[in-house]
Amino acid sequence: MLISSCAEKTVEIPAKTLPVLTLKKQAIPYWGEFPAQVYGIQDVPIRARVVGFLERIHFREGSAVAKGQLLYSIDPMPYQAKLNAANSELAQARVAGVKAKNDLDRIKPLADDNAVSKRDLDAAIASFDASRASIKAAEANVNLAQIEFGYAAIATPINGVIGKTLATTGEFVGSSPNPVILNTVSRIDSIKVEFFIPEQQYLQLARILIAESPEDHRPMVFTIILSDGSTLEEEGTFSFLDRAVESSTGSIRAQVLFPNKDNLVRPGQFVRLRVTQEREENVIAIPARAIADLQGQKFVYVVQGDSTIKRSIQVRDVLRDLVIVGEGLEEGERIVLEGIQTLKTGSRIKAEEVKFESVNDIRL
Numbered sequence: 001m002l003i004s005s006c007a008e009k010t011v012e013i014p015a016k017t018l019p020v021l022t023l024k025k026q027a028i029p030y031w032g033e034f035p036a037q038v039y040g041i042q043d044v045p046i047r048a049r050v051v052g053f054l055e056r057i058h059f060r061e062g063s064a065v066a067k068g069q070l071l072y073s074i075d076p077m078p079y080q081a082k083l084n085a086a087n088s089e090l091a092q093a094r095v096a097g098v099k100a101k102n103d104l105d106r107i108k109p110l111a112d113d114n115a116v117s118k119r120d121l122d123a124a125i126a127s128f129d130a131s132r133a134s135i136k137a138a139e140a141n142v143n144l145a146q147i148e149f150g151y152a153a154i155a156t157p158i159n160g161v162i163g164k165t166l167a168t169t170g171e172f173v174g175s176s177p178n179p180v181i182l183n184t185v186s187r188i189d190s191i192k193v194e195f196f197i198p199e200q201q202y203l204q205l206a207r208i209l210i211a212e213s214p215e216d217h218r219p220m221v222f223t224i225i226l227s228d229g230s231t232l233e234e235e236g237t238f239s240f241l242d243r244a245v246e247s248s249t250g251s252i253r254a255q256v257l258f259p260n261k262d263n264l265v266r267p268g269q270f271v272r273l274r275v276t277q278e279r280e281e282n283v284i285a286i287p288a289r290a291i292a293d294l295q296g297q298k299f300v301y302v303v304q305g306d307s308t309i310k311r312s313i314q315v316r317d318v319l320r321d322l323v324i325v326g327e328g329l330e331e332g333e334r335i336v337l338e339g340i341q342t343l344k345t346g347s348r349i350k351a352e353e354v355k356f357e358s359v360n361d362i363r364l
Contacts, residue, residue: 015348016349017352018350019339021354021356023286028362032274034275035273037269037270037271042187043186044158044185046184048174050079052076052079054074055169058073062162064159065160068156072154079148079149079152089141090135097128103128104127158185160185163183163184163185165182190257190258195254195255196251220275221235221277222256239257284324286335287322303335308343309345312328314326320359322362
């Protein structure tokens with residue numbers, strides 16, 4: 001019997017070429033990014049303060065308007081008639097006042113000579129005082145009628161840009177359900193950007209803002225990222241934090257002011273507000289795509305020699321495409337940047353050193 005043996009040949013799998021990043025500690029100049037909404041530095045509603053039929057619109061929608069410019073005319077005839085009636089009542093009160101004064105002037109000397117009774121003198125004095133009160137009341141009615149008559153012509157109280165009218169010519173305005181607010185004028189040479197900060201991040205921000213010494217107060221830079229991905233050139237200035245944290249959302253409202261060159265940004269826009277500050281020194285940050293997740297446990301592949309080791313890490317913070325590592329990695333170590341789905345501990349690779357540039361303008 002012949003025994004033949006076949007020697008098995010071992011096939012060596014070539015090492016994969018994968019991008020590898022060498023870790024280094026650095027300062028991360030990024031604090032956070034928040035969804036935000038834009039408001040004019042002044043957004044003034046234009047109201048109909050009297051009721052009536054809208055006679056005329058004196059502006060072009062979407063145009064710039066100057067303080068004091070006439071915007072709307074409400075039919076003034078009812079208010080003109082009311083003013084005429086008030087002037088007539090004032091004239092009657094003044095005539096009555098003249099008569100009361102003349103009666104008092106005649107009776108007073110006679111009373112001094114006891115030619116008329118004290119009762120007649122008291123009645124003349126009371127009539128004169130009542131006439132003066134009637135004149136003041138009539139004057140007040142005239143002033144009120146003049147104010148209402150003036151409200152029939154509606155002007156803008158500020159310089160700005162006016163929006164689309166909510167009422168058209170011939171419409172009865174000034175009471176529900178018809179428009180009381182006819183339009184809005186916004187001053188947009190500067191803008192307010194409002195956003196909400198989660199309570200945890202608010203505490204960080206508050207500590208920065210109340211820093212006791214200038215050395216502790218590192219300046220924050222506020223920038224706007226528009227919907228097309230572009231960044232507004234002008235930087236913002238922090239304005240205020242709201243009075244209280246909203247219990248329903250666990251966040252607090254904050255506001256930043258921006259100059260608005262060429263009136264590019266308009267009220268109502270939704271933007272991203274980036275808050276940049278030198279966060280802290282000597283931290284290790286890695287690209288988010290270098291991290292794998294298995295049942296909530298996050299890990300990376302560390303390169304040692306020509307093979308990899310799977311290692312768990314603790315994530316401290318996530319900044320869009322960048323992750324700040326709390327524990328698990330040291331400066332000088334190398335991690336696999338891409339292709340981690342095909343790796344396991346002991347996988348042989350051919351390391352290709354690369355650099356990483358984050359969308360947060362941070363280079364690793």
